[in-house]
Amino acid sequence: MRSRRWLLVLLGLGALAAGLVLAQGARTASRTASDAAARTFVPPGQHDEYYGFFSGGFNGQVSVVGLPSGRTLRVIPVFSQHAENGYGYSEETKALFNTSHGPVYWDDSHHPQLSRTNGQSDGRWLFINGNNTPRIARIDLSTFETVEIIEIPNVGGNHPSPFATANTEYLVAGSRFSQPVPQRDMPVADYKGNFKGMLTFVAVDPDSGEMSLAFQVMMPGFDYDLAHCGKGPSADWCFFTSYNVEEAHTLLEVNASQADKDFVTAVNWRRAEQCVAEGKATELPVRYAHNIVDEASGIARTEWLESATVLDPADCEGLVYFLPTPKSPHGVDVDPTGEYIVPGGKLSATIAVHSFSKMLQAIENRDFDGDAYGIPILNFDAIVAGQVERACLGPLHNEFDSKGNVYTSCFITSEIIKWRLSDFQVVDRMPVYYSIGHLMIPGGDNVKPSDSYVVALNKITKDRYLPTGPELTQSAQLIDISGNTMEMLLDFPTLGEPHYAQGIAADLVAPNSKQIYALADNTHPYATKSEADVRVERDGDVVHVYMTSIRSHFAPDVIEGIKVGDTVYWHVTNLEQDWDVPHGFAVQGMEAANILIMPGRTLTVKWEPKAPGVYPFYCTDFCSALHQEMQGYVRVPPADSDVALSWSLGQ
Ligand code: K7E
Ligand code: CUA
Numbered sequence: 167m168r169s170r171r172w173l174l175v176l177l178g179l180g181a182l183a184a185g186l187v188l189a190q191g192a193r194t195a196s197r198t199a200s201d202a203a204a205r206t207f208v209p210p211g212q213h214d215e216y217y218g219f220f221s222g223g224f225n226g227q228v229s230v231v232g233l234p235s236g237r238t239l240r241v242i243p244v245f246s247q248h249a250e251n252g253y254g255y256s257e258e259t260k261a262l263f264n265t266s267h268g269p270v271y272w273d274d275s276h277h278p279q280l281s282r283t284n285g286q287s288d289g290r291w292l293f294i295n296g297n298n299t300p301r302i303a304r305i306d307l308s309t310f311e312t313v314e315i316i317e318i319p320n321v322g323g324n325h326p327s328p329f330a331t332a333n334t335e336y337l338v339a340g341s342r343f344s345q346p347v348p349q350r351d352m353p354v355a356d357y358k359g360n361f362k363g364m365l366t367f368v369a370v371d372p373d374s375g376e377m378s379l380a381f382q383v384m385m386p387g388f389d390y391d392l393a394h395c396g397k398g399p400s401a402d403w404c405f406f407t408s409y410n411v412e413e414a415h416t417l418l419e420v421n422a423s424q425a426d427k428d429f430v431t432a433v434n435w436r437r438a439e440q441c442v443a444e445g446k447a448t449e450l451p452v453r454y455a456h457n458i459v460d461e462a463s464g465i466a467r468t469e470w471l472e473s474a475t476v477l478d479p480a481d482c483e484g485l486v487y488f489l490p491t492p493k494s495p496h497g498v499d500v501d502p503t504g505e506y507i508v509p510g511g512k513l514s515a516t517i518a519v520h521s522f523s524k525m526l527q528a529i530e531n532r533d534f535d536g537d538a539y540g541i542p543i544l545n546f547d548a549i550v551a552g553q554v555e556r557a558c559l560g561p562l563h564n565e566f567d568s569k570g571n572v573y574t575s576c577f578i579t580s581e582i583i584k585w586r587l588s589d590f591q592v593v594d595r596m597p598v599y600y601s602i603g604h605l606m607i608p609g610g611d612n613v614k615p616s617d618s619y620v621v622a623l624n625k626i627t628k629d630r631y632l633p634t635g636p637e638l639t640q641s642a643q644l645i646d647i648s649g650n651t652m653e654m655l656l657d658f659p660t661l662g663e664p665h666y667a668q669g670i671a672a673d674l675v676a677p678n679s680k681q682i683y684a685l686a687d688n689t690h691p692y693a694t695k696s697e698a699d700v701r702v703e704r705d706g707d708v709v710h711v712y713m714t715s716i717r718s719h720f721a722p723d724v725i726e727g728i729k730v731g732d733t734v735y736w737h738v739t740n741l742e743q744d745w746d747v748p749h750g751f752a753v754q755g756m757e758a759a760n761i762l763i764m765p766g767r768t769l770t771v772k773w774e775p776k777a778p779g780v781y782p783f784y785c786t787d788f789c790s791a792l793h794q795e796m797q798g799y800v801r802v803p804p805a806d807s808d809v810a811l812s813w814s815l816g817q
Contacts, residue, residue, distance in 0.1 A: 202655040206644060208235040213676070216608050218621065218669045219278045219292055220642070222662030226273045228294060228305065229661045233608070233669060234619060234644055236658030244303045244312045245273030245296045252761035253312070257735065257770040258690075261466035264455040265317045270299045276325060276665040281375070285332040285397040285502075285613030289674035291375045293328040293337055300324030302337055302368060304375055308680045313461075316377045319454040319474050320347050320364045326393035328368070332401045332613075336380060336435060339366040340406055344387035344413075348450060357415035361387035364476075365406060367435055376458065381442050381475040382450075383433060383486060386539040387413050389422070390431070392497045392563075397613055398504030400522045402436040405507055409494040411538070423494055423513060427546065429538075430489040430498055430509055430520065441482035442475060449473045462689040464767050480540050487529060488538060489520050490546040497563035497604075501572070502613050506551055506587055508572060510561040517561055517574065519590065521551035552590040558583050562603060563666075565610030567617045567647060573610070575602040575622065582622060582645065584652060596652040598622040598643055599630050607647065608669030616671070620645045620652070623664045630657060640664065681745035683766030690768035692737035697721040702728070702813045709734045709811075715749040715763065716741040717790040719815065720783070723798030727811035730775055730804055736761075736783075739768040750786030753800065760786045775802040 208214055214232030222229060226246030230239045247254030254263060254271055263269040273296030280287035292305040300318035305311065318324050323342030330337050341363035346352055352360065363385040368377050388408035395404040411428045414421030441447065456469045479486040493513035500507055500522075507520040527533075528548040535545045560578030567573070570587045580601050584594040604623045609615040622643040631639055639659035646653040685695055694700050694712040700721045703710045709732050714721045720738070728734055738751045740763040752760040753773050761769040775781065785796035803809040 206234040206656045216669045220664040220667040221275045225662030247271045249759035252759050255758035256761045258465045261468045262457045264468040266453050274298045278668045280668045281334045287670045295324050295327035302328045308678045313459040315457045317454040319452040326390050329393045331395045332397045334370045336367040338393050340390040358413040363390050383477050394500050400504040404433050405498050406431040407495040407498045427490040430491045432487045437485050446481045447475045447477045450476045488543045499564040508564045517554040517557045519551045524549045554590045565607040575605040594651050601625040604666045606667040620647050685766040693768040694739045711736045713738045714741050718792035718796045721815045722813035725813045726801040727809045734773045737770045753783035754781040778804045
């Protein structure tokens with residue numbers, strides 16, 4: 167079935183198909199499987215050369231993958247609760263999920279973005295967007311923990327996000343789904359001209375990494391799909407694709423595919439800063455959540471904010487321009503020099519590349535082809551740098567190497583093509599299995615990309631793996647790009663559905679990895695820093711257990727007199743000060759997940775015993791030879807009992 171569909175697509179492409187088949191044959195002959203295996207083999211006890219950070223798509227998380235081995239090292243929970251360590255279940259982490267819609271314990275995470283300095287990934291933080299309930303999260307790469315989530319107001323479907331400027335001055339966020347702004351009840355049929363898209367700039371504090379909403383640009387109601395910010399000469403600009411200039415609100419597969427060209431929207435954020443400083447923005451009342459973890463206590467808190475600074479392009483000349491771009495573009499990527507703006511016109515077989523310098527010239531010459539809602543549309547012929555003819559079908563995303571080559575993922579023809587910016591010629595093709603979305607080169611969106619590997623992030627695997635029922639794994643493929651032609655090395659399954667990924671040399675991240683939290687610095691109000699201080703306190707129906715854990719016991723390990731109807735908070739402090747010695751805690755019947763407490767940290771889980779009895783609790787993480795003995799009992803008499811509250815260890 168699949169190959170027949172393939173064949174039809176390829177036959178339709180004539181010369182392209184011939185080239186593809188030939189290249190495929192030659193490649194198979196040139197490399198043996200064992201050679202490829204040797205080049206991805208990381209011997210036992212040795213480390214991978216790169217960290218890969220893969221988004222989890224509909225699982226809401228980030229996976230950490232070693233490259234070139236493809237070994238999954240960890241899942242970092244971000245937008246979804248994670249039973250494995252109690253993220254989103256523990257009292258300390260719950261506030262991270264606050265939004266104006268209430269706590270939201272899931273999202274669709276698409277585009278991881280490493281913080282950068284001078285256009286190079288610096289290994290400090292990883293940001294990622296939540297698409298469904300618009301948010302951006304920040305992961306601290308010294309702890310691999312989510313430490314901040316900011317809600318993005320006035321935006322529907324935060325997909326073009328969180329792409330960073332060259333020094334992480336800003337992260338962008340925008341409306342994939344335009345909406346009434348401010349949000350209100352109105353007929354969907356009145357979409358055209360009334361719904362708005364918001365292009366948002368979130369400022370990042372250069373020292374702490376803390377995010378804040380800087381300003382938003384109120385745009386026509388197109389669908390703003392993806393983005394990238396400039397570098398070098400184009401560093402003051404960010405570019406967003408849009409695929410629905412028709413402003414269709416129903417059956418978009420037909421109605422948003424009418425126009426011959428959609429737009430890349432170019433926004434000059436320096437100009438925006440000026441206009442805001444000159445008082446040209448307005449404050450729009452809107453409530454949104456900013457959630458941040460206090461480092462010393464480990465407790466997340468929510469700050470509620472009440473207004474957004476909004477710029478109307480009509481009030482800020484020179485802020486926004488439209489670059490006509492063939493056929494419903496998806497990705498938009500900026501090459502390492504900052505001169506070429508490369509959209510992925512997914513319904514076009516030709517890739518039209520924009521020139522940044524020509525764009526500036528056209529702006530200066532006022533070489534406009536009309537306007538849309540007052541925003542100038544630049545003359546297409548004046549800004550085009552070149553076109554890649556007979557590129558492929560369904561170009562989506564681009565990454566770059568350091569030698570002037572572009573790697574484009576092509577969804578429909580299921581391949582990566584390599585082409586040159588010098589003459590816009592395709593020089594190599596690599597079939598991928600199957601239906602690639604994003605692709606990633608470590609540093610492939612930086613000023614100096616690595617020339618190591620390209621990772622294909624594929625949507626469909628069909629026959630490539632052992633079947634697992636109706637749902638099959640998504641998968642990645644690792645391809646060597648160090649030579650003239652691409653060489654396929656490895657298939658590996660992924661968790662969730664990775665959209666974008668980021669890769670970075672391990673030595674920019676690994677040396678900063680934290681091993682423990684210093685117990686002395688723990689400012690958690692319910693921390694218990696020595697076994698001498700453990701206790702159980704009752705306050706009406708609420709009971710606080712101040713507990714410690716150390717190999718291989720909890721203190722206390724016998725508790726009596728917590729009653730049916732009480733609400734119990736177990737505050738467990740892990741006294742260990744050794745790397746890789748978390749303890750877990752769970753008690754029978756608790757509705758939350760276990761909590762996994764890192765050395766020096768305190769975590770809290772809530773428990774509401776429903777019936778009289780004696781209930782065990784235990785450590786859930788195999789921590790020592792006597793891990794199995796790391797257990798205790800809590801006696802729960804009926805609500806009206808007069809059993810006194812008591813606690814003990816070793817009596
Ligand atoms: Cu192409 Cu979210 Cu970047 Cu998926 S998006 S593929
Ligand atoms: Cu502590 Cu197992």
